Amino acid sequence: MRTKVLAIAAALLAALACSTSMAQTTATSGPAAxxxxxxxxxxxxxxxxxxxxxxxxxxxxxxxxxxxxxEGAPNVLLIMMDDVGFGASSPFGGPVPVxxxxxxxxxxxxxxxFHTTAVCSPSRAALITGRNHHVASTGIIMEFSTPYPGYHSLVSRSVGTIGEIMTDNGYATxxxxxxxxxxxxxxxxxGPFNLWPTGLGFEYFYGFLGADAHQFRPAVYENTKPIDPxxxxxxxxxxxxxxxDHAISWINTQKAVWPKKPFFAYYAPGTAHAPHHAPKDWIAKFKGKFDQGWDKQREMTFQRQKELGIIPQNAALNPTPKEYKRWDTLSPDMKRVAAREMEVYAAALAHAxxxxxxxxxxxxxxxxxDNTLVIYIMGDNGASAEDPTGTGLTSEIAVMVNGVVDKPEYMVKNIDEFGGMWFQNHYSHGWAHAMNTPFQWDKKIASHLGGSRTGMAxxxxxxxxxxxxxxxQFTHINDIVPTILEATKLPAPDTINGFKQVPMxxxxxxxTFDNASAPERHTTQYFxxxxxxxxxxxxxxxxxxxxRLPWEGRGPTNPxxxxxxxxxxxxxxEDFSQSKNLAAQQPQKLAEMRALFKTEAEKNKVFPLDDRYIERVDPANRPQPNKGRTQFVYREGVVRITEPMAADIKNTSFRITxxxxxxxxxxxxxxxxxGWFGGVALMLQDGKPSFAYARSHYPEHKYRIKSPTRxxxxxxxxxxxxxYDGGGxxxxxxxxxxxxxxxxxxxxIPETVPSRFxxxxxxxxxxxxxxxVVRDxxxxxxxxxxxxxxVIDVKPAAGASPQAMLSLPPGLRVD
Structure with missing residues (x-):
């Protein structure tokens, strides 16, 4: 009997404890909290x-x-194009209809x-975090990162993304x-995948990694899986x-299953970053539209901007720097080529x-x-003037990275290839400057509006x-996340996954939505x-x-x-286009502004300043998982190994077994x-062992060695x-x-790829x-x-520097 009584008492105590525990749960986790x-x-x-x-x-x-x-939170569609200057698109006075x-x-x-950071990765980091790019450790493009806090490219967990915030608040992302x-x-x-889109809070990713993509043969990932669509x-x-197609399918699926659940879609084409690729019928629409040349186009755009009221009537058109090539210096044939380059750029942007x-x-x-907030940013930075020739390029990787010199006769003969599968074309820096009308300078030049100011609607x-x-009102790309949060009635979180968040x-x-004359709230911004x-x-x-000029990747550095x-x-x-330098007239004001820059730089991890560009490509600047490794073993099914992580067979002897x-x-x-613009292929063709080497896309740079026996x-x-011969x-x-x-x-093989395939x-x-690699x-x-x-065995050759890129002429472009 005593045992039964004790059991009943224990049960009652347990029930009481459970009831107390649940009462506490209700009190701390109830609807009020x-x-x-x-x-x-x-x-x-x-x-x-x-x-x-x-x-x-x-x-x-x-x-x-x-x-x-x-309740009532809107859908959000965030669109951003790539490498489009303020004066490129039709709503901002430009020649490209959008x-x-x-x-x-x-x-x-x-x-x-509206302002960006003036270059790709930093703008995109600021866009998805609401922070300054150095706060997001992205002071430079990913390929040029250095170990300093503002530049190492490893975004801190204390700098959460809009993907994390929206997903954790019940949005489909x-x-x-x-x-x-x-x-x-x-x-x-x-991997690792923690800094891929799906690791940054986005539920779904369909796109490509890196600076650019071949639009006809892109290296696409679906989430973290490589696909060839x-x-x-x-x-x-x-x-x-x-x-x-994928964006539409995803949105349709979301609304079919969860009609009341809002979505957040970040839609970021690689267009109009080089290579400028467009369908032929779209290119045909622009035939003859740019025969006037870039100097005249800059004047035409400036006039149109005033007609639209997109710039003030007293705005000045900044003169083109003397170092830029002038249209009238081109031969008739090269004018045809250059005009075609701009036709292709316009077609690519209009198509996107x-x-x-x-x-x-x-x-x-x-x-x-009617319940969707649409934010459309026309350019993550100004138009790219990174063409060192002034007449455009047939392949950015071959010319700007690997030192191939484009031949005018080849460009003229193959004019119809611009915009197509077999070119990685980029237009002249003259066209880029026209696309940045009315401002000074171009992409990369963060100090001036030609690099940082783009259109937004x-x-x-x-x-x-x-x-x-x-x-x-002054606006910046780091304003987008706070705008989305206010529109969706979501607070900026204090913590994400236990990590205290850095303020935006x-x-x-x-x-600004209801008041054109509202005083600016974003009153200070460094670049x-x-x-x-x-x-x-x-x-x-x-x-x-x-x-340095925008196309100069390397030059004298300053301590x-x-x-x-x-x-x-x-x-x-008073000076919309940044055209009247008042430094000599107002030295005290300039001193105040410089002091303010120093303060902002110290707060935002901008220091140490570094004016190296190509020089930062040195692999010693980044983690080197393959350092000292001379043998690489790959098995069937291993694909999509990026060049920094693969066996480096450039400027060296090697053996593939x-x-x-x-x-x-x-x-x-x-x-x-x-591939076609630089690469190697070991294969069997008709049962015969064969090796192909492409120094570039030029016909004389295709080398073949083939067995006569199956x-x-x-x-x-x-x-x-x-x-390898060695010696450089x-x-x-x-x-x-x-x-x-x-x-x-x-x-x-008389010459090889020196820098990057x-x-x-x-x-x-x-x-x-x-x-x-070859077309057969x-x-x-x-x-x-x-x-x-x-098995790839690599044997460094005498005289070949591991910093091969640093030995090339200036002009590398990978951003």
Whole structure:
């Protein structure tokens, strides 16, 4: 009996404890305290109740309530184009028609004082975090990172992204298109993935990593899986169209399943960054539209900007620097080539805008556009004047990275290839400067508006007082996240995953929606890229005079860029286009502005200033997982290994040893790296071992070594042995093909790729993704046998520097 009494007492005590515990849970986690949006993520809430050993004796409970967005929260579509200057697009007086941006501007607002950081990765880091780019450790593009806090490219967990905030607050989130925010040594399929879009809070990613993409053969990832979406539709594929298809499909799926759940879609085409690729029918639309040349176009755009009222009537057109090539100095043939380059650029941008318009139309068709905030940024920085020739390029990787000199006769003969599959074309710096009308300078020059100011439009039906109007308050790319948060009624979180969050630097723009004359709230903003320094404060701007032209990747460096650089002073309130330098007239004001820059730089991790650019490419500046490694073993199925993570076979002797099993009529890639514009391929063709080497896309730079004898079915070992001449970078060497220990072919490769095979193509085993090294096979050219392993042994050659890029002429472009 005593035992039974004790058991009953214990049960009562347990029940009381359970009841007390649940009462406490209700008190701390009840509706009054839940959800706490300041601390993310947010656990589901469930009202407490009695839990007994049997269901029949327990309270009936409701399902846990999962986090949802605030009532009435809008969808958000954030669009950003790449490398588009203020004076390029039609709503801002430019020659490129962009009806989608026009529609957003007509139904919303245009901002004519919107600013970026002046270069890609930093702008994108500021865009998705709401912080200054150095606070996000992205003071330079990912490939040029250095170990300093503002530049190491490893975004801190205390700098959360808009993806994390929106997902944790009940939004469906996705990122489409360009990502240039993964550290250079982390962008292979081996990860780590914590700084990929899906690691930064976005539920879905469909796009590419790195600086640019071949629009017809892009290296696409779906989440973290590499895919080749062009296969099976090689003649019709273009990434911008594919990207729009995926965005529309994703939005349709979200709304079909969760009609009340808002979405956040970040839509970031790689257009109009080089290579400028567009469908032929779009290029044809612009034939003859730019025969007047870039000097005249700059004047035409300036006049149109005044007609539209997008710039004040008293704004000045800044003169073109004397170092820029003038249109009238070109031969008639090269004028044809240059005009074609701009036709292609315009076609690419107009086509990308059309695809973005399909996304907007799809949202409208499902009845969601009236509840969608659309933010459309026309350029992550100013137009790119990174062409050192003044006549444009047929391949940015070959010319600007690997030192190939474009031949005018080749450009004229192949004029129809501009914009197509077999060129990586980029237009003249003269066109870029015309696209940045009316400002000084271009992309990379963060000190001046030509580098940092781009067009932006915002629409949100029912929330803008005077649709079609212009807003001129100073705005910055770090203002976008705060704007989205205020519009969606979400607070900036104090913590994410337990990490205390750094305060945001940006300011919401909602205060401008109903008041054109509202006083500026973003009153101070520093600028810095490659030691090009600027500071804005209450209508004034101080700027350093550039030490290098936009296309100069390397030059004299300064031990003290803050003090060694000359400073200029502008009153932007009276001088919209930053054209009247007041430094000599107002030295005291300039001194105040410089002191303010120093204060802001210290607060935002800008120091130490570094005016090196190409010099930062030195691998010693970044983690080197392969340092000291001379042997690399790859097995079947290993693909998409990025160049920084792959065996480095440039400027050195190397041996590729492949153990394979060959079927009858053996075919396909054994190993490849790079592609048409620079690369190597070891393969079987008609059963015969073959090696192809591309120094560039020029016909005279394609080298082939091929066995005359087929391999019989069965197991074989195929070896490519390359002995480098040495004596510097990009030198030649002798290649020997061996099958089962016997030499079957031999040949000279008189010159080799000195710096980089590709910015986007990779090392693949058993297939070729992207473009082929030579045109007598078609990708993916899967190996139809079995590959046991491929071993690459690297032997540094005498006289070849590991910092090969530093020995080249100036002009590298990888951003």
């Amino acid at each position: 839940w959800p706490d949006r300041l601390h993310l993520p947010i656990e589901p809430y469930q009202k407490a109740g009695k839990l007994a050993p049997a269901v029949r004796d327990s309270d009936k409970l409701d399902w846990p309530t999962e986090i949802s967005a605030p 009806p989608t941006l026009e529609k957003i501007a007509r139904e919303g607002l245009r901002y004519n004082s 996705a990122w489409f298109g360009k990502n240039h925010n993964v550290p250079d040594w982390q962008n292979s399929p081996a 062009y296969l099976g539709k090689e003649d019709t594929y273009h990434f911008d169209a594919d990207m729009a 805008d059309y695809q973005a318009g399909r996304v907007v139309d799809a949202i409208k068709a499902m009845g969601e556009l 915002v629409s949100w039906p029912g929330h803008i007082k005077d649709p079609g109007a212009i807003r001129s 630097n940006g300011t919401s723009l909602l205060y 810095e890229v490659i030691a090009n320094q600027g500071i804005y404060h209450n209508g004034w701007m101080a700027s350093t005079t550039p030490k 003290d860029p803050f003090n060694d650089y000359e400073w200029e002073l502008y009153n932007l309130t 492949a153990d394979i099993e060959v079927p009858k009529n053996g075919q396909g890639i054994i190993m490849t790296q790079g 391999l019989a079915p069965g197991k074989h070992q195929v070896v490519l042995d390359f002995v 970078v990009g030198k030649g060497g002798t290649a020997r093909l061996l099958a089962d220990g016997k030499e079957v072919a031999k040949g000279r 590709s910015a986007d193509e990779t090392l693949d085993i058993g297939e070729d993704s992207g473009t082929p 096979y078609k990708v993916p050219f899967h190996f139809n046998g079995r590959i046991e392993k491929v």
